[in-house]
Amino acid sequence: MKPMGAIPTAFRDVPLTIGGRPVDEFAAQTPVFVYDFDIVASRIARFRAAFPGVDLHYAVKANPFAPLLAAMAPLVDGFDIASGGELAMTEGFANPRSFAGPGKRDVELESAIGAGVTINLESAGEADRALAIAGRLGIAPKLAVRVNPEFELRGSGMRMGGRASPFGVDADQVPALIKRILDAGADWRGFHIFAGSQALDVQAIIDSQAHTIDLAARLASDVGASPPLLNLGGGFGIPYFPGELPVDIEAIGKVLLPGLGALPDTRFAIELGRWLVGEAGVYLTRVVDRKQSRGETFLVCDGGLNHQLAATGNLGTVVRRNYPVAVATAVPNAPTETVTVVGPLCTPLDRLADQVELPVAQPGDVIAVFMAGAYGLSASPWEFLGHPRPLEILAASAT
């Protein structure tokens, strides 16, 4: 038997409920992702209490499901987008938008500048293209500079600073670039400094934010102007695996808030994806077949890595570990066994859970894979092998 991550507390009831609704309501529709909006709303409220006065931006890449965006729009201060597709998905909301990410195509820059979106510039070349496009359109473009800092976010699952990088402009080249865009008549919106993702170490996040503020203050003094906005990135992680603990964001807020005085004329934003929506998602997949092979029991399901790649350990993890899973249709106190839960793809990589202890399940039972709300379906190769696209449902106790 191998360990699995802890099931989020909101989903520990047997029978399972998601967004106040019994799992039976969704079980007939597998494979399906259900997102519990109660959890998202309570995350946002917790952020507001921990970081009063700091703007909250949602990184759409974490989960772009349209009903989720519509429900979040009134509760967050901005959307961070990463493509022309995400620009279209967020059309029509009143929230300010910022567009980060390398390799923005001219057509994307043109639509974003035309729509009044702030472009987080990733390079000097991108700045030239944005200025030329804005000149053609006769618009003063909103431009911020994404800085590739000298430091990294220690302990983060994905580091985006402190090294040669396709992301952002190296810190030493930033002042000259800002002077150039100011001279060109652009509306300079400030700095974007995103140092890493999936960080669970509170001290590392505190240190990275302190370095970010120092760096922004230094750059501002080199430029001779205060940044209107400092987007501090985010990177708050969630505990997927055994032994991992949730991030104490209140402790981060306590240290961060006094530090903001270093830039008195600047607004601050934190941009989060995973921490807001990751724990809210449950992926439900039905057991199609149960088989024994050389002493091991396999539950073969109607979806796997094609829908929830991250849970199979194939999205940026070095050592495969088990996400939390459960048999959603099990009765309380059912006998348990050690099983391996796999998807329907012809690859040994398609393992949702490896040798975990679960209530005994038969074909027809439904497996719940937790922590599926961020980088789930949209970060999975759902067309691989031609299985149908899973459904997605937003559930909330108020609806």
Ligand SMILES: Cc1ncc(COP(=O)(O)O)c(C=O)c1O
């Ligand atoms: C620029 C930027 N902002 C925000 C995010 C969201 O990160 P997370 O989902 O860890 O909060 C990412 C993730 O890669 C990113 O690259």
